[in-house]
Amino acid sequence: MYDVVVIGGGPGGYAAAIRASQLKGKVALVEGGNMGGTCVMRGCIPSKIWLRAATLLEQSRKAGEFGLELTVGKLDFTAVLARKQGVSNDIRMGMEALLANNGVDVIPGMAVVTSPTSVDVAGKKVEAKSIIIATGSTLAKPDVPGLDQAAFTSDQLLDMTEAPASVLITDPTYIGVEMATLLSILGSKVIFAVPGPRILPDEDQDSSQRMSQSLRERGVQIIARHTLVKVAGKTCTLKSGDKEQTVEADRVLVSGRKPVAANLGLETLGVKFNEDGGIAVDQQCRTSCPGIFAIGDCTGGWMLSHAASAMGICAAENSMGVPAKFPSHLVSRAIWGSPEMGSVGLSEEQAERKGYEVEVGGFPYSINGYAMLRGEVDGAVKMVADADTGEILGVHIVGSNASELIGEAVLAMQLECTVREFAKGFRVHPAFCETVVDAARDAAGWALYLPKRG
Template sequence: GEIIEGRTVIVATGSTPTNPATEGFDSKGVITTDEALALEEAPARLLILGGGPIGVEFAAIFHGVGSRVTLLEPGPQILPGEDHEVGQRVRQSLRDRGIDVLIKTAPTSIRQQEGEELVVSLGGRSGEVSVDKVLTTGRAPCLVDLGLTEVGVRLAGGAIVVDDGMRTNVPGLFAIGDATGGQMLSHLASVQGLVAAENAMGRARRMDYRAVPRCLHTDPEVGCVGLTEAQAEEQGYQFKTSTIPFTLSARATTLGELEGAVKIVAEARYGKILGVHIIGPQATELIGEAALAIQLEATAEDLAYAIRAHPTLAESQVEAARDILGQAIYLPKW
């Protein structure tokens, strides 16, 4: 192959699908996310393994085109890295739409029946489920045949170790995106690429991971940024929370999209915004304002008194901030 030389190299090889080492996962009907996107017709019955962002989005996609979908999550909630309230609301939303969601459930084996039917044995008391396809959602850094160990690149958990300037331990070698593990998000990888490129040119740029938006393009949409309640507690914060439903939003009412809510996690003493979690109309757009608030270390008071147009969905973040201050206007006092 072609040999390319340079004083600096940025590894941006992305990730590749992975399958669990469980009996039967080499069966014909077990597909990866890459293969799912190449299907010419939707399976009548689909089992999705993993209730993370990829699994939830694919559940919504295939349900939308007519598949009967079962979503398995081995942990206690879907979207395990997100706030517990987000996981609960999304799970209920999926179930309301007819998607079977099983938590604390993992497959123990898969066997092929006559024809193309797959029978998946589930752990615990869940029994078996018969489907036409099984979709696995795992991904891992794609580092095969790069020669990284030969040049001494430090790896951890199958990913390239980098500092906040995206530098590896080998001078002149940078790495970004899925190849470095962590949050596998295209918008995060794009910023990492900019940071790596600027540092490769001799500038001094550092990544700031406090305000990375995490979005689900489902119905309703989900947008989260910053800390969850559990993470705030783990980091020793004293904090307050507020959850404002979109049923209080005039704009959500005119759109006819009342499902969901805005939740703010704020430091108790000064009101510094620690996290914002949105489920509902245009959540993936609204979360940008919250990301900027965290990036600029804004407080609940800053959000509460920044004027928004009316009627807009953004007003729900204002009301949540006011509630943190004990000044909610539209939230009923029960």
């Protein structure tokens, strides 16, 4: 009998298996496809390779600002695809090697949970003291008449050999924003129709507005408060209340995700599910069935690779008798747009709805020396803190290197650093990271490089 059986070899399952093995557990990992899951093969890594290529293309067009005379050609899609496949394969093989190095038994096949201590893999019974479900997510295709003929899935986009002439995007989340950025740089006409008043509805309003502005500046048409209801050829019908309008698009991007949690045998064991179909778990990543844990995308929520990995560590430690809690408030988010966006914790609006009296500090990239010398002045840092205690409730960054800078905020919140303690820090100069300290100083009431408050 194993101590732990992990179902799914994505970032969460991989982390769970290795952590349980480090704690002297006998561990098996069941995987029905390629190791690495959506992140490595069809998500995080491939999409960022495309975005890196697009960003370099965009930067090369601005080389003249630094005295460089370059002839900028077209993007070689075949070369990008080859790099994507090569990097994904390298990561996958590295994961397989590390699992073997840690003594994890990898069992190929699809698993069905038959009891709290056993799973069935192609007719073979595998027993374990604990089971960790890490089955990930899959594409969620909207039920829209006519969509089948026009659908352009995120998987297809990552394997494209040319950019479509025009695309309608309806996903208001980070995936939609990244794909809108990518396709607009590659020359596609992009229409972004979202059901609510803005893109990125769960993020800070100021950040959302900055990202919207950056998309509009590169020609993206954003249509708020409209839902796609019908597709006929290239004609897409959008509805807002009782009013309809049509837009023309060659393809409609399908990029939403839904948990893979059905047909695993969990229903017969009394496992509870969330409204979005994800497996319900507590702070220890335990399901309602003793001995069964669930992590990552299959639990719904943010569906982020690093969150899955952190949940995997948490579940592994609890399954091996080491008490642990998943700090969901520390899950950071990033968008590799142009500019980037990074965030963690509560937005100003969310904090106020929770009853906090907030103090807010901000600092624009436009007066940061490093941003100025690089010609990357679009963006700002916003810090939200509890006015009574100084607790940092959230940090929101739009601008170059935001995906890296947000790590400073995560660490500060993890160590329960107050905004005034953060403001006392200093950073190397010149650098983007100075903006985070400057935002903290503004929140604390003593910004050095901003006009005095009235």
